[in-house]
Amino acid sequence: MTIDLAAVDKADERPPYRQIAAALREAIRRGKLGPGDKLPSESELVDHYGVARMTARQAIQDLKAEGLVVAEHGRGVFVRSVPVVRRLASERFARRHRDRGKAAFSMEAEKVGYTPGVDRLSVTEAPATSEVAERLGLAVGDAVVIRDRRYLANGEPVETAVSYIPADLARGTAIVESDTGPGGIYARLEDAGYTLGHFVEEVAARMPTPDERRALQLSTGVPVMSVVRTAYDTTGRAVEVCDTVKAAHAYVLEYDFPAR
Amino acid sequence: MTIDLAAVDKADERPPYRQIAAALREAIRRGKLGPGDKLPSESELVDHYGVARMTARQAIQDLKAEGLVVAEHGRGVFVRSVPVVRRLASERFARRHRDRGKAAFSMEAEKVGYTPGVDRLSVTEAPATSEVAERLGLAVGDAVVIRDRRYLANGEPVETAVSYIPADLARGTAIVESDTGPGGIYARLEDAGYTLGHFVEEVAARMPTPDERRALQLSTGVPVMSVVRTAYDTTGRAVEVCDTVKAAHAYVLEYDFPAR
DNA sequence: CTATTGCAGTTCCCTAGACGAGTAGGCATG
DNA sequence: CATGCCTACTCGTCTAGGGAACTGCAATAG
Numbered sequence: 318m319t320i321d322l323a324a325v326d327k328a329d330e331r332p333p334y335r336q337i338a339a340a341l342r343e344a345i346r347r348g349k350l351g352p353g354d355k356l357p358s359e360s361e362l363v364d365h366y367g368v369a370r371m372t373a374r375q376a377i378q379d380l381k382a383e384g385l386v387v388a389e390h391g392r393g394v395f396v397r398s399v400p401v402v403r404r405l406a407s408e409r410f411a412r413r414h415r416d417r418g419k420a421a422f423s424m425e426a427e428k429v430g431y432t433p434g435v436d437r438l439s440v441t442e443a444p445a446t447s448e449v450a451e452r453l454g455l456a457v458g459d460a461v462v463i464r465d466r467r468y469l470a471n472g473e474p475v476e477t478a479v480s481y482i483p484a485d486l487a488r489g490t491a492i493v494e495s496d497t498g499p500g501g502i503y504a505r506l507e508d509a510g511y512t513l514g515h516f517v518e519e520v521a522a523r524m525p526t527p528d529e530r531r532a533l534q535l536s537t538g539v540p541v542m543s544v545v546r547t548a549y550d551t552t553g554r555a556v557e558v559c560d561t562v563k564a565a566h567a568y569v570l571e572y573d574f575p576a577r
Numbered sequence: 578m579t580i581d582l583a584a585v586d587k588a589d590e591r592p593p594y595r596q597i598a599a600a601l602r603e604a605i606r607r608g609k610l611g612p613g614d615k616l617p618s619e620s621e622l623v624d625h626y627g628v629a630r631m632t633a634r635q636a637i638q639d640l641k642a643e644g645l646v647v648a649e650h651g652r653g654v655f656v657r658s659v660p661v662v663r664r665l666a667s668e669r670f671a672r673r674h675r676d677r678g679k680a681a682f683s684m685e686a687e688k689v690g691y692t693p694g695v696d697r698l699s700v701t702e703a704p705a706t707s708e709v710a711e712r713l714g715l716a717v718g719d720a721v722v723i724r725d726r727r728y729l730a731n732g733e734p735v736e737t738a739v740s741y742i743p744a745d746l747a748r749g750t751a752i753v754e755s756d757t758g759p760g761g762i763y764a765r766l767e768d769a770g771y772t773l774g775h776f777v778e779e780v781a782a783r784m785p786t787p788d789e790r791r792a793l794q795l796s797t798g799v800p801v802m803s804v805v806r807t808a809y810d811t812t813g814r815a816v817e818v819c820d821t822v823k824a825a826h827a828y829v830l831e832y833d834f835p836a837r
Numbered sequence: 838c839t840a841t842t843g844c845a846g847t848t849c850c851c852t853a854g855a856c857g858a859g860t861a862g863g864c865a866t867g
Numbered sequence: 868c869a870t871g872c873c874t875a876c877t878c879g880t881c882t883a884g885g886g887a888a889c890t891g892c893a894a895t896a897g
Contacts, residue, residue: 339787359848388849390849513836514835516833517832518834520832522802524643540800541782542781542782570779570780571778574834576776592850592851618878620877631851631852649877652877653877
């Protein structure tokens with residue numbers, strides 16, 4: 318064990334497992350354990366601190382719950398590396414202007430070592446649920462086109478996105494195709510005569526459901542950001558609702574808005 | 578035990594603790610266990626499923642990590658009730674216009690049963706750290722005024738906020754006082770001749786540090802939203818950085834921004 | 838040289854207890 | 868009747884292990 322860890326302090330009122338967790342946390346914070354580094358194994362901790370296995374495990378459990386480390390079965394526990402995808406709200410739609418968007422995007426990509434991608438795309442049509450209907454200004458049960466997809470960064474899933482578009486807007490356009498063409502569905506909506514006016518995003522954070530944890534391959538203790546975006550055309554009609562769930566460790570959202 | 582829970586299924590490939598967790602999760606989802614209700618105690622689970630106590634505990638641990646339940650020492654484990662505070666970005670600064678702001682605010686408050694408040698206010702002056710200096714366009718070590726405060730909702734802490742203002746802007750104004758007067762520091766900055774131009778907010782989510790968990794009285798498994806807002810005047814000079822940490826379960830942030 | 842097998846190391850999952858400490862409620866004593 | 872004690876029940880923490888599952892690597896068989 319290269320990092321030096323103090324012994325459990327009897328005088329310390331904190332329980333041993335917290336002291337051990339704090340020592341490891343401190344080692345990470347000070348950079349003695351960098352991203353990707355391997356923590357001491359359970360038995361090393363047992364030997365070093367003279368505690369039971371479950372006690373060492375509980376310390377590691379705490380760090381996992383904080384999202385600071387990731388356990389890999391049969392390999393060890395590793396400090397999480399934090400690749401952050403930083404996205405400015407306005408930039409996220411810059412791709413409508415194809416060339417400019419591509420340039421801005423790849424520049425951003427280079428900066429953070431981000432290689433984008435989509436897998437698991439599905440396009441279906443179904444009746445609107447009450448949540449979607451309310452946001453789109455439809456009646457419950459009205460037909461909507463649903464585009465469900467998963468985004469990857471560096472080969473790892475980081476976001477799921479489900480778009481809902483009123484079926485009468487989407488039918489007969491590339492919106493119902495797998496490949497929506499240059500500029501994506503927003504460009505197709507504008508082609509169809511719906512000039513986009515503004516977006517509303519609702520941002521929340523919470524722990525993932527088991528389903529979400531599976532879909533995003535999240536380990537214990539990683540929260541998700543839920544971003545529900547509603548797009549309105551210039552007449553104020555809601556033309557799309559996009560419900561995204563992002564792995565929190567992979568995103569910093571940026572919003573720029575005027576005073577007053 | 579009023580809710581019916583199936584026995585552990587040997588054929589199920591999932592480990593018992595996950596099966597138990599799933600059964601409880603399902604009972605909550607179906608409404609058999611509502612907010613505030615008490616879960617079966619550890620020993621009840623032990624008797625019912627025929628597992629060891631640590632196994633039952635781990636199932637509950639999972640639910641705690643998801644933020645679905647809260648354990649109270651000596652009383653039991655309870656389904657969490659989730660009060661949500663919804664804040665529109667533009668509304669959050671409406672208080673600059675005192676009357677209009679108050680009205681909008683209390684209307685909002687009535688809707689969600691939200692009673693605001695601040696405790697633990699401190700105002701100090703210190704050299705800028707590199708993070709703050711970069712955002713404010715200062716040199717590291719330049720003096721900044723630091724306003725550190727904690728916000729309450731319904732008597733419970735839900736947010737900590739630390740504002741950093743370049744000391745040369747703040748000195749001699751009410752910004753260095755406990756009570757900044759009507760309209761808060763933004764109004765004082767405008768009084769001093771810095772007309773606000775726009776804000777940039779960086780939103781991220783993560784699990785809290787132990788310090789943050791203490792400050793916000795968060796139980797296990799509740800993530801936080803970190804919102805760092807930088808305020809710029811009309812000349813593009815950064816006049817304030819506000820670093821907030823919000824209890825995730827208490828907030829949905831809303832942003833409205835134009836297309837293009 | 839390749840492919841398989843075996844093994845050591847590691848984590849995961851679980852058992853079967855123990856003591857401590859906080860809570861709630863019944864009960865005896867004053 | 869009021870107070871305080873006592874007990875039952877709760878979760879928190881800890882001990883001391885064992886077996887299963889997975890990984891990486893080396894040795895072995897083809």
